[in-house]
Amino acid sequence: MPKIPDATIKRLSLYCKELRVLSNEGMEVVLSKDLANRLDLNPTQVRKDLSYFGKFGRRKRGYDVSELLANLSEILGITTDNKIGIFGLGNLGRALLNFKGFSVRGFYVAALFDVDPAKIGSTLFGKQCYALSDAQEIVKKEGIKIAVLAVPDGAAQDVMDVILGCGIKSILNFTQRHVVVPEDVMIRSVDFTDKLELLAYFSRSKSNGR
Amino acid sequence: MPKIPDATIKRLSLYCKELRVLSNEGMEVVLSKDLANRLDLNPTQVRKDLSYFGKFGRRKRGYDVSELLANLSEILGITTDNKIGIFGLGNLGRALLNFKGFSVRGFYVAALFDVDPAKIGSTLFGKQCYALSDAQEIVKKEGIKIAVLAVPDGAAQDVMDVILGCGIKSILNFTQRHVVVPEDVMIRSVDFTDKLELLAYFSRSKSNGR
DNA sequence: AATATTATGTGATATTATTCACTTAATTAA
DNA sequence: TTAATTAAGTGAATAATATCACATAATATT
Ligand SMILES: NC(=O)c1ccc[n+]([C@@H]2O[C@H](COP(=O)([O-])OP(=O)(O)OC[C@H]3O[C@@H](n4cnc5c(N)ncnc54)[C@H](O)[C@@H]3O)[C@@H](O)[C@H]2O)c1
Ligand SMILES: NC(=O)c1ccc[n+]([C@@H]2O[C@H](COP(=O)([O-])OP(=O)(O)OC[C@H]3O[C@@H](n4cnc5c(N)ncnc54)[C@H](O)[C@@H]3O)[C@@H](O)[C@H]2O)c1
Numbered sequence: 384m385p386k387i388p389d390a391t392i393k394r395l396s397l398y399c400k401e402l403r404v405l406s407n408e409g410m411e412v413v414l415s416k417d418l419a420n421r422l423d424l425n426p427t428q429v430r431k432d433l434s435y436f437g438k439f440g441r442r443k444r445g446y447d448v449s450e451l452l453a454n455l456s457e458i459l460g461i462t463t464d465n466k467i468g469i470f471g472l473g474n475l476g477r478a479l480l481n482f483k484g485f486s487v488r489g490f491y492v493a494a495l496f497d498v499d500p501a502k503i504g505s506t507l508f509g510k511q512c513y514a515l516s517d518a519q520e521i522v523k524k525e526g527i528k529i530a531v532l533a534v535p536d537g538a539a540q541d542v543m544d545v546i547l548g549c550g551i552k553s554i555l556n557f558t559q560r561h562v563v564v565p566e567d568v569m570i571r572s573v574d575f576t577d578k579l580e581l582l583a584y585f586s587r588s589k590s591n592g593r
Numbered sequence: 594m595p596k597i598p599d600a601t602i603k604r605l606s607l608y609c610k611e612l613r614v615l616s617n618e619g620m621e622v623v624l625s626k627d628l629a630n631r632l633d634l635n636p637t638q639v640r641k642d643l644s645y646f647g648k649f650g651r652r653k654r655g656y657d658v659s660e661l662l663a664n665l666s667e668i669l670g671i672t673t674d675n676k677i678g679i680f681g682l683g684n685l686g687r688a689l690l691n692f693k694g695f696s697v698r699g700f701y702v703a704a705l706f707d708v709d710p711a712k713i714g715s716t717l718f719g720k721q722c723y724a725l726s727d728a729q730e731i732v733k734k735e736g737i738k739i740a741v742l743a744v745p746d747g748a749a750q751d752v753m754d755v756i757l758g759c760g761i762k763s764i765l766n767f768t769q770r771h772v773v774v775p776e777d778v779m780i781r782s783v784d785f786t787d788k789l790e791l792l793a794y795f796s797r798s799k800s801n802g803r
Numbered sequence: 804a805a806t807a808t809t810a811t812g813t814g815a816t817a818t819t820a821t822t823c824a825c826t827t828a829a830t831t832a833a
Numbered sequence: 834t835t836a837a838t839t840a841a842g843t844g845a846a847t848a849a850t851a852t853c854a855c856a857t858a859a860t861a862t863t
Contacts, residue, residue, distance in 0.1 A: 390820060396790040401771060414840070421771055426840090427822055434842060442841045443829045459790045460797040467789070478688035484769055484786050490793075529792055553792040555785060559694055561611060561631055569795050571788040575765060576694050578781040579677070580606040580669045582739055582763035583700075585779050587670040600850060624810070636810095637852055644812055652811045653859045 391432045395455055397422055398429070402452040403487070414445040461489040468518075468527040468551075470496045470542050471534035472507055475557055479531060480508050493525040498538075515545050522549040529553045536560050601642045605665055607632055608639070612662040613697070624655040671699040678728075678737040678761075680706045680752050681744035682717055685767055689741060690718050703735040708748075725755050732759040739763045746770050 401421055405413055415433075419426040433439055433446075439454055440446045456462050467485070469476050472495050479485075480492060495512040497503060503514045513521050521527070530546045532539065532554055539558040546554060547568065556562060556572040564570050611631055615623055625643075629636040643649055643661075646668055650656045666672055677695070679686050682705050689695075690702060705722040707713060713724045723731050731737070740756045742749065742764055749770040756764060757778065766772060766782040774780050 386819095388820060392791065392794060393787075395794075396784075396787040399790065400769060400784070400787070404770065416840080425822065427843095428820090430841060431821080431843075438842070440841050441829070442827075443831085443839050445840075458794070460793040461790055465789070465793045474688040474691040478684040481684040485789075488786050488790065490786070490789055528796060529789065553796045555788055555792060557785075559610060560614065569792060571792060573783065573785045573788060574606075574610070575689075575767075575783045576698055576700070577603070577606040577610070578765055578783060579675070579695075579700055579739065580609070580671055580698065581602065582765060582779060582781060583670040583675050584602060584605075584668070586738060586763045598850065626810080635852065637813095638850095640810090640812060641851080648812070650811050651859070652857075653809050653861085655810070 387435045391435055394424070394428075394432055395459055398432070399452060399455050399459065399461075399488075402448055402455070405448050406452060410448055412445045413448050413451075415440070418446070456489070464489055464491045465529060466491050466493040466525055466527045467529040467531055467555075468492075468494045468496060468522060468525070469531045469533060470515075470518075470546065471532065471538075472497045472499070472502055472512060473533065473535070476531075476533040477507065479533065480510065490529075493527050494521050496521075515542065518545055519549045522551060527551065529555065531555045531557065532562075533557045595645070597645045601645055604634070604638075604642055605669055608642070609662060609665050609669065609671075609698075612658055612665070615658050616662060620658055622655045623658055623661075625650070628656070666699070674699055674701045675739060676701050676703040676735055676737045677739040677741055677765075678702075678704045678706060678732060678735070679741045679743060680725075680728075680756065681742065681748075682707045682709075682712055682722060683743065683745070686741075686743040687717065689743065690720065700739075703737050704731050706731075725752065728755055729759045732761060737761065739765065741765045741767065742772075743767045 398418065401418060402413070415426040415429040419429045436458055437454070439451050467490055469479060469492060472480070476495070480495070485492060492510055495507060495510050496515055496518050497512055498515060502512045505512055528551065530551045530553070532542060532546065534542045536558050539556070539560040540562050543554070543562045543564065547564065552568045554564070554568065554570040556570055559574065559576070562570065608628065611628060612623070625636040625639040629639045647664070649661050649664055677700055679689060679702060682690070686705070690705070695702060702720055705717060705720050706725055706728050707722055708725055712722045715722055738761065740761045740763070742752060742756065744752045746768045749768040750772050753764070753772045753774065757774065762778045764774070764778065764780040766780055769784065769786070772780065
């Protein structure tokens with residue numbers, strides 16, 4: 384099997400997202416050209432990306448939207464519910480809790496964790512909030528595989544260590560800190576400020592990108 | 594001047610972020626090797642990236658943290674206050690409003706825009722909220738250069754058009770929709786679900802990445 | 804003061820990603 | 834039924850990015 388480029392994997396979820404929109408719009412078939420246009424990509428890129436995983440299209444016709452979406456979802460592992468735990472229920476954590484986009488894509492918030500006594504033991508938007516000390520037990524019980532880190536920057540590494548102690552190997556980090564994790568753990572950081580800086584840079588240099 | 598790689602620009606804000614942490618930790622000097630380690634990059638990469646903009650280091654000594662931070666901030670255009678307007682003050686918009694990370698990096702939320710009559714005219718966390726129809730006037734008056742789009746997905750393109758009508762050319766998009774913009778406008782989309790899907794993919798394929 | 808050491812800066816090289824140019828299969832029209 | 838057309842699929846070429854290997858300069862050591 385030829386090694387699949389990282390860049391390709393990153394685009395798969397982009398394709399999924401657009402296919403969901405197309406599906407909502409009632410489109411049954413899409414051409415690589417159209418999909419590419421909607422995402423500002425090259426049509427060849429779309430076809431090449433897909434070709435790493437199989438032949439999903441029909442010549443002279445295009446790709447069946449729901450079929451391709453199902454295939455890509457399968458590839459990305461978002462067919463079965465992926466359970467996530469949110470660590471830190473401040474402004475951001477609570478906004479995430481309300482975010483409808485998770486369930487649409489097969490993610491389920493299974494438990495919340497915080498240090499604030501006012502939150503521990505209570506139910507926030509229908510989800511139970513636990514103390515950090517209970518994390519190991521709850522994570523195992525609920526089968527949580529992904530952690531969302533939304534605690535204050537200063538607590539990032541400490542809470543990260545608790546998460547690692549639970550055996551979780553996939554982390555989505557919202558803090559502004561770079562946290563240290565072992566080799567076999569995958570961490571992705573979300574940082575809009577980076578993007579804002581980019582916007583500032585480009586708006587100054589009159590250059591353009593995407 | 595040799596063309597600066599896009600990938601390099603993207604890493605500049607990463608360097609800034611880590612330099613701020615180092616600065617807080619009281620470090621005065623940092624080696625390309627250490628900076629690279631902390632960000633899971635190759636030391637040569639760090640040096641090469643910086644070399645596009647000048648010679649900031651001292652051989653046998655390393656880089657002066659605050660000096661390099663100042664230089665990179667200058668390059669990224671985050672020395673002068675960049676004024677941003679937030680469009681959509683729901684769960685996410687309000688969380689962003691509370692986010693301290695913006696001001697740290699020279700971004701200032703100058704105005705808020707929504708369609709909800711309950712919000713229009715009121716003050717949210719010290720910031721004035723306006724109707725969309727007032728956007729053009731306020732954007733001009735306040736000198737807003739960057740828009741944050743945090744309205745429901747269905748309203749994304751409509752509100753985008755209002756933003757474009759205000760003459761704003763830099764947009765940070767939080768909606769799950771791909772919005773269409775002219776050539777000379779730069780839009781960056783934030784999507785954690787993409788990253789979650791990646792995490793799900795990698796945790797399944799036992800592979801690892803960053 | 805001379806020599807060894809260390810870390811930056813950078814041209815050359817290797818790797819990775821994207822696009823081109825073409826082949827193939829399916830469909831439509833003649 | 835045959836020819837023309839269209840769009841997927843893909844090896845090869847090109848472009849972009851990352852790494853290597855080393856020259857250079859600053860500091861430390863003898
Ligand atoms: N608000 C935003 O829009 C936003 C945007 C980007 C990034 N962030 C980042 O997300 C993180 C959280 O931001 P926020 O605005 O939600 O902060 P916040 O202060 O509103 O909330 C932090 C929450 O974490 C809890 N907490 C503190 N220490 C903890 C610990 N050791 N273990 C578990 N929980 C703990 C607190 O009780 C609180 O509920 C920060 O790192 C921030 O930089 C926030
Ligand atoms: N909540 C999250 O953590 C989260 C995370 C990622 C992405 N998002 C995305 O961000 C967007 C907003 O999410 P949310 O949870 O804040 O939604 P929300 O429903 O809580 O808030 C939406 C806000 O936009 C306002 N609004 C509606 N139509 C408008 C219009 N035409 N012009 C201006 N304002 C308008 C509403 O009055 C409301 O204040 C959505 O696209 C969502 O998918 C949210």
